[in-house]
Amino acid sequence: MEYRNVGGSGLRVSVAGLGCNNFGMRIDAEATDAVVHAALDLGVTFFDTADIYGGRGRSEELLGQALGARRDEVVLATKFGNPMGDGPYERGASRRYVCQAVEASLRRLGTDRIDLYQQHVPDPGTPIDETLAALDDLVRAGKVRYVGSSNFTGWQVAEADAVARAKGGTRFVSAQNEWSLLRRRVEHEVVPACAHFDVSLLPYFPLASGMLTGKYRRGEAPVEGTRLAAWGGGAGWTTDANFDKVEALETVARQRGHTVGELALAWLAAQPTVCSVIAGATSVEQVSANVAALDWTLDADDLAAVDAALT
Numbered sequence: 332m333e334y335r336n337v338g339g340s341g342l343r344v345s346v347a348g349l350g351c352n353n354f355g356m357r358i359d360a361e362a363t364d365a366v367v368h369a370a371l372d373l374g375v376t377f378f379d380t381a382d383i384y385g386g387r388g389r390s391e392e393l394l395g396q397a398l399g400a401r402r403d404e405v406v407l408a409t410k411f412g413n414p415m416g417d418g419p420y421e422r423g424a425s426r427r428y429v430c431q432a433v434e435a436s437l438r439r440l441g442t443d444r445i446d447l448y449q450q451h452v453p454d455p456g457t458p459i460d461e462t463l464a465a466l467d468d469l470v471r472a473g474k475v476r477y478v479g480s481s482n483f484t485g486w487q488v489a490e491a492d493a494v495a496r497a498k499g500g501t502r503f504v505s506a507q508n509e510w511s512l513l514r515r516r517v518e519h520e521v522v523p524a525c526a527h528f529d530v531s532l533l534p535y536f537p538l539a540s541g542m543l544t545g546k547y548r549r550g551e552a553p554v555e556g557t558r559l560a561a562w563g564g565g566a567g568w569t570t571d572a573n574f575d576k577v578e579a580l581e582t583v584a585r586q587r588g589h590t591v592g593e594l595a596l597a598w599l600a601a602q603p604t605v606c607s608v609i610a611g612a613t614s615v616e617q618v619s620a621n622v623a624a625l626d627w628t629l630d631a632d633d634l635a636a637v638d639a640a641l642t
Contacts, residue, residue, distance in 0.1 A: 332374030332622070335606040338504035339529035342446070342477050344377035344406050346600050347625045348607035349618070350535060351378060354393040355385025358613050367397035369615040371404060373622045377607045379507070379533070381410035381451055382432060388415070388439050395441035408447035409436050410481055410507075412454060424454035426465040433469055449479040449507055453487055460494045467500040479505030479533070485520025492528040503530060505606070510534035512580060512595050512641065513542055513573055522604055531606035534599050538610065542568050542577060543595040549574040579640035587633065593624035598637055601629040 333346040349370045354363045367378070378398075384390030391409060398405060411432035414422040422428065436445060448469065450462060469475040480491060480503045488506055495502040506525050508517045510532065517532070525532050538544050547569060577591060584594040599608045610621040629637075 332376075333625075334376070336531075337447070337477065337479075337606050338502075338531045340477055340504040342406065342504065344607045345375045346607055347373075347375050347622045348377035348379055348533065348609040349375050350609040350611035351380035351390050351394050352384045353390075353611050353613050354380070355389030360393050360396065362613065363393040364397045365615055366612050366618055367394065368401075369618045370612075370622075371401055373618065375618070375622065376404065377406045377408065377609075379408045379535075379609050381413070381449075382415055382436050382439075383410075383413045383451075388435070391436055391439035395439060398441075402442055406446045407440065407442065408449060408479075409440065409445055410449040410451035411436065412451040424450050424457045424462040426461055429462065429465040429469070433474055437474065444474055444476060446476045447479055447505065448475040448477070449481045449505070450483075451481045453480075453483055459487075459491050460498065463491065463495050463498065463500055467495075467498075470501045477501075477504050479503050479507060479530075481507040483508070483521070485524040488521060488524040488528065488530060492530070505531045505533050507533040507535055507609070509536045510599065511537050511539040511543060512598060512637070513539040513568075513576060522602075525604045530604075532602070532604040533607055533609055534605060535609045537599050537608050538592055538595055539573075540568055542573060543580070544592045545577075545581065545590060549578075576641055580637065583633075583636045583640050586636075589624075589627060592620070593627060594637070596621060596624040597627040597629050598634070600625050601634060 334343045335346055336343055378394060380390045380394050382388060382391060411429060412424050466478045478501055483506055491503050506521060508521055510517045541547060580594060581591045584591045596608055599605055612618045612621060
């Protein structure tokens with residue numbers, strides 16, 4: 332397993348990250364325990380969850396229980412900001428809510444500190460300097476070690492960095508955004524901003540909600556039980572344009588003795604701003620496959636072949 336620093340910090344994480352959004356939603360406590368321990372045994376140290384995953388807190392609860400005595404072996408990341416209830420004070424990034432949310436996450440995770448605490452979505456109703464000041468207080472109190480953003484635009488990444496530097500406070504070291512071979516919008520502004528401010532990217536949905544696993548085929552309805560079937564048969568993914576890209580990428584992967592899913596993960600890991608690729612799993616087999624895919628290091632010819640396939 333390869334380990335990389337997160338942004339300009341001393342925090343090191345496994346290049347293969349485990350996304351924990353399935354815990355409590357698609358798999359129960361027993362299956363969660365199996366997935367978590369399989370990941371640990373394969374060298375995965377980065378575990379990413381959020382307070383809303385699994386039904387408002389359930390993912391955090393199951394992850395904390397599964398880690399148990401092995402808590403110190405991991406970099407534990409979670410997020411705050413999305414609605415955790417129907418009331419006006421159960422969401423956002425105000426000082427009041429940040430202080431409330433962190434205590435709830437610590438309790439559910441069964442730990443005394445969060446290694447990477449991320450603002451899940453921008454909050455237009457709260458100045459970023461208020462959020463950063465609250466997060467800085469949590470770092471100083473020892474409840475949080477590092478902080479990051481999620482779903483920020485490029486200018487928001489830049490603004491947060493400028494404010495933190497001006498105030499002499501804790502900076503965001505990471506940005507978690509959707510990024511895959513089929514969704515590359517972050518490359519226009521977010522990736523350049525992260526590179527400039529020494530912030531690491533943590534790509535989520537690296538397999539494009541399953542489109543880059545080869546499980547979906549042109550002209551065929553998504554198989555029952557898959558994510559796209561649950562989302563209503565495609566959710567904008569199963570377009571001819573996307574299938575053209577997937578089929579071209581499958582050719583590139585096959586020529587190199589790999590699957591398109593392996594290519595998708597390895598391609599992200601080859602990007603200079605990426606420190607860990609967050610891939611979800613519902614079984615031990617999926618964990619093993621994701622880790623194995625990230626053992627493949629793409630060279631310049633591989634990257635050029637990918638670019639050619641997508642143009």
